Amino acid sequence: MSKIFEPFSIADLELPNRIVRSATVENRSTEKGEPTVAMGEMYGALASGGAGLIITGGCYVQRHGRSLRYLTGVHSDKMIGPLSRLVDKVHEAGGLIAIQLYHAGRQTRPEVIGEDPVAPSPVKDTMTWVTPRAISQREIEETIESFGEAAERAAKAGFDAIELLAGHGYLINQFLSRRTNQRSDEWGGSLENRARFLLKTISSIRSGGGGKLPLLVKINSEDHLPRGFTLEESCRVCEWLEEARVDAIEVTGGTFESALDIARGQIPKKKILKQLHGAQKVMARIVLPLMRRRFAFKEAYFLENALAIKRHVPNTPMILAGGNRNPKHMDEILSGGDIDLLSLSRPFIREPNLVKRWQSGDRRPATCISCNQCFVAIATDKPVRCFIENPCSEANDRSNMNTSPI
Numbered sequence: 052m053s054k055i056f057e058p059f060s061i062a063d064l065e066l067p068n069r070i071v072r073s074a075t076v077e078n079r080s081t082e083k084g085e086p087t088v089a090m091g092e093m094y095g096a097l098a099s100g101g102a103g104l105i106i107t108g109g110c111y112v113q114r115h116g117r118s119l120r121y122l123t124g125v126h127s128d129k130m131i132g133p134l135s136r137l138v139d140k141v142h143e144a145g146g147l148i149a150i151q152l153y154h155a156g157r158q159t160r161p162e163v164i165g166e167d168p169v170a171p172s173p174v175k176d177t178m179t180w181v182t183p184r185a186i187s188q189r190e191i192e193e194t195i196e197s198f199g200e201a202a203e204r205a206a207k208a209g210f211d212a213i214e215l216l217a218g219h220g221y222l223i224n225q226f227l228s229r230r231t232n233q234r235s236d237e238w239g240g241s242l243e244n245r246a247r248f249l250l251k252t253i254s255s256i257r258s259g260g261g262g263k264l265p266l267l268v269k270i271n272s273e274d275h276l277p278r279g280f281t282l283e284e285s286c287r288v289c290e291w292l293e294e295a296r297v298d299a300i301e302v303t304g305g306t307f308e309s310a311l312d313i314a315r316g317q318i319p320k321k322k323i324l325k326q327l328h329g330a331q332k333v334m335a336r337i338v339l340p341l342m343r344r345r346f347a348f349k350e351a352y353f354l355e356n357a358l359a360i361k362r363h364v365p366n367t368p369m370i371l372a373g374g375n376r377n378p379k380h381m382d383e384i385l386s387g388g389d390i391d392l393l394s395l396s397r398p399f400i401r402e403p404n405l406v407k408r409w410q411s412g413d414r415r416p417a418t419c420i421s422c423n424q425c426f427v428a429i430a431t432d433k434p435v436r437c438f439i440e441n442p443c444s445e446a447n448d449r450s451n452m453n454t455s456p457i
């Protein structure tokens with residue numbers, strides 16, 4: 052049997068195969084953060100499609116921690132009911148579902164959250180053009196508590212696991228990185244101090260009702276930015292994650308400022324430029340061709356970094372994100388023995404039934420061509436979908452779907 056179809060356990064959660072749907076923004080919730088009927092349909096289809104574990108798109112733990120208007124919230128007890136109905140859709144179709152918890156920090160815009168974004172330090176984001184305000188000591192403690200409360204709600208809603216997003220330039224990553232964390236208090240400076248927010252957040256999740264669920268952490272192997280979080284630092288932080296007994300580590304990389312490192316592939320330059328203004332546009336014209344060269348697509352593009360990290364965390368299951376496309380190559384990676392699970396995002400946008408297709412004997416690679424039209428479109432609040440056969444228009448796709456709360 053192909054390795055990709057072998058079962059695997061994360062703590063006491065038994066996955067039927069080694070293929071994970073990595074967290075993917077849906078843009079299918081209401082402005083209040085409730086998942087919609089359309090979102091339930093999307094997750095039902097993913098579960099029927101055979102993924103071993105489905106991880107939701109990032110769900111915000113505080114109202115001002117959302118990065119886009121139509122993301123899902125887990126910031127209030129009112130969300131427990133709608134989230135439990137989303138979980139039911141997946142369970143009814145025979146799937147397993149983890150919730151991804153996150154806080155955007157500075158990677159959002161004031162018009163989305165109605166106030167100035169916070170970050171460890173007031174360092175301007177060259178992608179969003181936002182200069183955040185420095186988060187206070189009291190707010191740091193409240194935010195850590197919010198993660199714990201959100202995890203407890205996730206447990207009440209019936210999720211099978213929790214994933215904490217510590218990468219992709221969001222708040223936890225902002226604490227880890229010297230580029231965005233220039234604090235001189237106990238939350239900044241040394242790597243120990245910069246990792247304090249992540250480790251305290253894990254303790255907060257573990258000490259409440261969410262502590263009974265398996266806990267996964269998605270972390271950057273590196274930011275690929277000047278003064279950003281490095282591979283060496285990531286190896287050390289992952290050692291601390293192993294000491295904290297997290298149940299799996301998902302390896303990724305990149306932030307909004309190096310966004311085409313996160314989802315490598317083609318760069319829809321015209322579509323990106325359309326979303327930008329003035330000086331941002333000028334800068335993007337210079338930066339995009341450089342990114343294209345630096346972050347060219349190859350299969351399993353974080354594999355080398357993940358193997359480097361694995362040497363530091365021999366006892367923690369490893370999930371590899373980024374560019375997994377060909378079941379033959381995926382099988383070879385798993386046969387190496389260091390990587391336990393492979394996560395895919397864009398291929399499932401295009402083919403929610405991908406695993407079933409491979410299981411039926413059609414082992415052609417995923418048909419996603421990594422053109423990144425879906426990745427760029429989420430910033431315009433469009434519900435995520437594949438744009439190949441049905442190109443992106445100015446029309447608001449939300450009018451075509453049932454956006455009543457689930």
Ligand SMILES: Cc1cc2nc3c(=O)[nH]c(=O)nc-3n(C[C@H](O)[C@H](O)[C@H](O)COP(=O)(O)O)c2cc1C
Pocket residue numbers: 073074075076107108109151216219269303313314315372373374375394395396397398425426429435
């Ligand atoms: C449309 C889109 C939305 C995404 N949303 C999230 C997210 O909410 N949380 C997250 O950790 N990663 C997110 N990602 C990153 C993916 O999980 C994944 O790490 C990346 O796309 C590389 O995997 P792939 O080559 O299989 O697409 C998103 C990617 C895309 C394309």
Ligand code: SF4
Pocket residue numbers: 397398400401418419420421422423424425426436437438439
């Ligand atoms: S638009 Fe379709 S083909 Fe292009 S990256 Fe997204 S899912 Fe893949």
